[in-house]
Amino acid sequence: MPSRKIPRATAKRLPVYYRYLNVLLNANKKRVSSTELSEAVQVDSATIRRDFSYFGELGKRGYGYDVESLLKFFRGILNQDKLTSVALVGVGSLGSALMNYNFHQSTNLRISAAFDPKPELANTIKSGIPVYPASELKKQIKEQQIDAVILTVPGDKSQAVTDELVAAGVHGILNFTPVRLSVPKNVQVQNIDLTNELQTLIYFIETNKVNE
Amino acid sequence: MPSRKIPRATAKRLPVYYRYLNVLLNANKKRVSSTELSEAVQVDSATIRRDFSYFGELGKRGYGYDVESLLKFFRGILNQDKLTSVALVGVGSLGSALMNYNFHQSTNLRISAAFDPKPELANTIKSGIPVYPASELKKQIKEQQIDAVILTVPGDKSQAVTDELVAAGVHGILNFTPVRLSVPKNVQVQNIDLTNELQTLIYFIETNKVNE
Numbered sequence: 001m002p003s004r005k006i007p008r009a010t011a012k013r014l015p016v017y018y019r020y021l022n023v024l025l026n027a028n029k030k031r032v033s034s035t036e037l038s039e040a041v042q043v044d045s046a047t048i049r050r051d052f053s054y055f056g057e058l059g060k061r062g063y064g065y066d067v068e069s070l071l072k073f074f075r076g077i078l079n080q081d082k083l084t085s086v087a088l089v090g091v092g093s094l095g096s097a098l099m100n101y102n103f104h105q106s107t108n109l110r111i112s113a114a115f116d117p118k119p120e121l122a123n124t125i126k127s128g129i130p131v132y133p134a135s136e137l138k139k140q141i142k143e144q145q146i147d148a149v150i151l152t153v154p155g156d157k158s159q160a161v162t163d164e165l166v167a168a169g170v171h172g173i174l175n176f177t178p179v180r181l182s183v184p185k186n187v188q189v190q191n192i193d194l195t196n197e198l199q200t201l202i203y204f205i206e207t208n209k210v211n212e
Numbered sequence: 213m214p215s216r217k218i219p220r221a222t223a224k225r226l227p228v229y230y231r232y233l234n235v236l237l238n239a240n241k242k243r244v245s246s247t248e249l250s251e252a253v254q255v256d257s258a259t260i261r262r263d264f265s266y267f268g269e270l271g272k273r274g275y276g277y278d279v280e281s282l283l284k285f286f287r288g289i290l291n292q293d294k295l296t297s298v299a300l301v302g303v304g305s306l307g308s309a310l311m312n313y314n315f316h317q318s319t320n321l322r323i324s325a326a327f328d329p330k331p332e333l334a335n336t337i338k339s340g341i342p343v344y345p346a347s348e349l350k351k352q353i354k355e356q357q358i359d360a361v362i363l364t365v366p367g368d369k370s371q372a373v374t375d376e377l378v379a380a381g382v383h384g385i386l387n388f389t390p391v392r393l394s395v396p397k398n399v400q401v402q403n404i405d406l407t408n409e410l411q412t413l414i415y416f417i418e419t420n421k422v423n424e
Contacts, residue, residue: 005419008412015411019390042392077415084414097309103407109414147417148410172417174410178231180254188416190409195315197402198362198386199227200220202296202321203289204400205359205384207217 006054013051015107016041018078021071033064078107085112087146089161090153091121091131094176098150099127111150113140141168148172155179218266225263227319228253230290233283245276290319297324299358301373302365303333303343306388310362311339323362325352353380360384367391 020040024032038045052058058073059065075081088095088111095114103109114131116122122133132140140146149170153161158177165173172188175181178196181189232252236244250257264270270285271277287293300307300323307326315321326343328334334345344352352358361382365373370389377385384400387393390408393401 008416011415012408012412014415015405015408016392018411042394078411079414079418086410086414093309093312097305098406100305101406103410107407107411109407109410148413150410171420172413174413180228186420188413188420190413190416192404192406192409193227194310194313194404195319195321196224196227197404198298198315198321198360199230199290199319200224201384201386201400201402202291202298202360203223203226204220204402206291208383208398208400 010051010054013041013043013047014074014078016043017048017051018071018074018080021067021074024067025071029067031064031066032070034059037065080108082108084109084148085144085146086110086148086150087112087141087144088114088129088150088152089116089137089165090151090157091116091118091126092152092154095150095152096126098152099129112144113146115140137164138168141165141170146170148174150174150176152176222263222266225253225255225259226286226290228255229260229263230283230286230292233279233286236279237283241279243276243278244282246271249277292320295320295322296360297322297356297358298360298362299324299353299356300326300341300362300364301328301349301377302363302369303328303330303338304364304366307362307364308338310364311341324356325358327352349376350380353377353382358382360386362386362388364388 020037034045034048038048055073055077058070086109088099091099091114099111099114103111111129114126114129115134115137116131117134121131124131147170149165149172151158151161151173155177158175158179159181162173162181162183166183166187171186173181173183173190175189175191176194178193180191183189229249232249246257246260250260267285267289270282298321300311303311303326311323311326315323323341326338326341327346327349328343329346333343336343359382361377361384363370363373363385367389370387370391371393374385374393374395378395378399383398385393385395385402387401387403388406390405392403395401
């Protein structure tokens with residue numbers, strides 16, 4: 001594990017590199033040039049080189065990158081050697097869709113528990129995942145040593161649930177609510193605000209038209 | 213509309229500012245200081261000032277920002293004066309959840325059409341949205357003058373569907389598939405890769421622990 005902080009944009013590209021390297025390994029490719037890598041993942045090669053430079057010398061000039069050793073390196077970085085269990089809180093329609101989403105297919109991540117206050121959902125199995133009543137949140141998070149949670153509760157419940165999660169020892173939240181959460185410094189929040197994403201896209205479409 | 217290109221990170225924060233200004237207006241606040249704004253949206257004030265500087269002088273030193281005129285400005289920038297119709301392609305579990313998602317609540321965005329090849333879905337209404345067979349994609353996109361599409365098809369179908377969308381005149385795609393799409397220069401793609409987001413979060417949790 002590197003102790004040096006790397007930029008968020010770089011961190012977000014690591015899984016992209018990792019996934020493509022897996023494809024190459026399965027195709028029995030031994031090495032890959034930075035140009036090939038760049039074209040396949042659609043990241044320019046200067047950015048790739050800068051990203052990789054955070055982790056020291058990973059390739060050789062004129063040779064490119066050794067697929068197997070690079071893959072092994074990223075597997076370590078991305079913690080793919082061990083299974084990581086995450087929880088999901090809020091089994092509404094988005095929550096249900098994410099429980100049905102195959103995170104596990106290309107990664108070593110797995111939703112191992114879901115939580116919802118609705119009595120008809122408590123103690124059922126949905127998409128193969130046990131759904132616990134909200135009252136068991138703290139106990140299950142601790143017992144299953146869950147560090148990361150996918151948050152899909154209604155916006156007006158999100159801060160209260162977050163406070164509970166933090167008290168239960170959670171260190172990271174993938175926040176699908178439109179609310180900006182307050183958390184202590186040692187807790188990471190990654191926001192996926194779907195309305196924002198759509199609005200930003202529309203904005204870029206419009207400005208792009210103006211610039212044409 | 214500004215003709216100057218603004219950074220993607222800034223564009224992503226515009227809807228956040230817009231939403232908070234709406235809250236202030238509803239609370240009858242006349243003006244807001246950059247410190248208040250900064251605390252509410254959890255963006256540091258230097259970043260806010262830099263973001264705003266792309267659009268010229270929006271506030272006065274020592275006075276802060278006038279809520280109504282700032283809101284009016286962002287409403288124009290974000291195209292909130294007119295209703296924008298978007299389409300969704302791929303009515304699986306994630307697609308269904310997004311059709312159920314209330315984009316319209318805080319914005320002037322609306323999913324006006326969905327498309328899916330499954331015969332049992334064709335010509336039904338789901339969450340108030342008409343679902344058309346895939347064969348009608350081009351016709352409906354053109355007729356409804358749809359510019360932006362939410363893409364929730366299986367990964368192995370995504371490039372073929374994208375090519376069809378581009379041919380139909382679509383200028384922006386919110387891509388929920390893990391595939392990096394090839395599009396012409398005049399088409400914007402915004403990727404929301406859920407596996408990546410989760411992996412990146414785990415990565416940050418782990419490195420944060422090491423740094424502690």
